[in-house]
Structure formats: C-alpha cells, structure tokens
Amino acid sequence: MDFPEYIIERFWSRVQLPEPEKYVDECWIWTGSREASHVRKNYGIFKFSINGIQLTYRAHRLCYELYHGEIPDGLHVLHECDNVLCVNVNHLWLGTNKDNVDDKVRKNRQTYGEKSGTAILTNKDVIDIYNYCMNTNESVSEIAKHFNLRVDHLKRLIYGKNWKHLYQNLTEEEQIKIRSVINSKFSNCLNEEIVRQIKYVDSKTMKYSEMTKKYNVAQNTIYNILSGRTWSHV
Numbered sequence: 001m002d003f004p005e006y007i008i009e010r011f012w013s014r015v016q017l018p019e020p021e022k023y024v025d026e027c028w029i030w031t032g033s034r035e036a037s038h039v040r041k042n043y044g045i046f047k048f049s050i051n052g053i054q055l056t057y058r059a060h061r062l063c064y065e066l067y068h069g070e071i072p073d074g075l076h077v078l079h080e081c082d083n084v085l086c087v088n089v090n091h092l093w094l095g096t097n098k099d100n101v102d103d104k105v106r107k108n109r110q111t112y113g114e115k116s117g118t119a120i121l122t123n124k125d126v127i128d129i130y131n132y133c134m135n136t137n138e139s140v141s142e143i144a145k146h147f148n149l150r151v152d153h154l155k156r157l158i159y160g161k162n163w164k165h166l167y168q169n170l171t172e173e174e175q176i177k178i179r180s181v182i183n184s185k186f187s188n189c190l191n192e193e194i195v196r197q198i199k200y201v202d203s204k205t206m207k208y209s210e211m212t213k214k215y216n217v218a219q220n221t222i223y224n225i226l227s228g229r230t231w232s233h234v
C-alpha cells in the first residue's frame with residue numbers, strides 16, 4: 001500500500017539507525033511498541049490509522065514494503081540477523097512458509113551456537129573450538145572470550161550437550177581432553193616449572209587434596225597433569 005508521508009515519518013522516528021557507514025551491516029532497531037510478550041517472537045509493531053481505519057503492521061514487514069513494495073500473499077519476511085527488532089531492509093528476506101519453518105529449525109538447532117546473539121557458529125567453528133580446547137591451558141572464561149562466546153554456551157559445547165553430532169565424532173580421549181578445560185580454572189597459574197614440581201616432586205609425597213590446596217587448582221587438574229592428559233610435554 002501507499003503510506004502517506006506523515007506515517008512514514010512517524011515510522012522512522014521509532015527506528016534507531018546506526019552511523020551511515022554502518023547502514024548495511026548493523027541492525028536498525030525498532031524502538032516502538034512490541035507484540036504482547038506471550039507471543040513467541042515478540043516483533044515490533046506499528047499502529048496507525050489512514051482515513052479513520054486502524055491498521056497494525058509488524059515493523060519489519062512495513063519497512064520491507066517501503067523498499068520493495070507489497071509483500072506477496074503468504075510470504076514471510078525473515079530476519080537474516082535473528083534480531084526480531086531489526087528493521088534493516090538489508091537483513092530481511094522474503095521466504096515461503098517452508099523457508100520460515102526451515103529457518104526456525106535451523107536456528108533452534110543452533111540456539112546455543114549463537115555468538116553474542118547474532119552470528120551463528122558453523123561446524124568448522126565448533127571443530128576449531130574443540131581443537132583449541134585440546135591444546136590450551138586457558139580457563140573456560142578465557143576460551144569463551146577468545147571465541148566471543150558466552151561461558152554457558154561454551155560449557156554446553158564442551159560437555160557435548162550441543163553439537164552432539166560433532167562431539168560424537170570425537171574419540172573418548174579427545175572428549176576427556178576437551179572436558180579437562182572445565183577443571184583448569186586456575187591452570188593458567190601453572191607454568192612448566194610448577195608442573196614439573198607437581199609431577200616429579202610433590203606427587204611422590206603429597207596427596208591430591210594437598211596439592212589441590214597448595215596450587216589452588218581442581219583435583220582434576222592434578223589428575224590431568226599426572227596422567228599426562230595435560231602438560232604432557234613437561
């Protein structure tokens with residue numbers, strides 16, 4: 001439909017735009033009303049009246065129409081960026097009902113793969129993370145920071161709760177190695193000298209619990225060192 005100028009102006013007054021040079025990449029955020037909170041997606045909505053007729057539009061659909069004209073019947077306007085409040089026309093695409101369902105399935109499957117709520121992890125990213133975990137002495141939070149992931153998301157990955165199909169492809173040994181980063185909370189305080197001390201001196205005379213206290217690490221960290229799961233080069 002043709003929207004009168006004042007309606008269009010009102011629409012834009014409720015959109016927070018990024019800097020012009022970021023128009024394409026960044027989301028344009030709807031700051032007006034939203035659908036009732038019990039609605040799953042809780043899209044932005046825009047209400048207005050033309051010739052006394054009350055109309056309610058989903059904000060992103062209206063924006064799509066402003067740029068591309070009327071949306072053909074039965075088609076959905078889908079978000080590339082997963083941000084329901086985004087009305088950036090560059091992030092919107094027209095899909096069929098099937099596309100919509102596929103998109104939802106894809107996103108549900110990868111819910112925990114999300115990076116900062118927008119980008120989505122790929123299989124390759126997950127494998128990179130596994131490899132990183134196997135070869136690092138960093139703590140979980142450091143690793144999470146490194147990959148720009150939330151810690152709880154990373155933990156789910158590490159425990160194989162998400163991306164099961166990839167996790168199951170790992171050998172048991174690899175899974176243990178990956179999981180050991182959970183317990184290496186303080187392992188970044190360890191260095192070769194300390195590890196050598198633990199491995200070749202303390203372990204001969206001290207109990208696990210004593211070493212745990214002495215170095216402020218989890219028992220599993222000591223176990224991993226002594227069994228050669230970590231620091232095997234020392």
Ligand SMILES: [Zn+2]
Pocket residue numbers: 026027028081082083086087088091
């Ligand atoms: Zn967006």
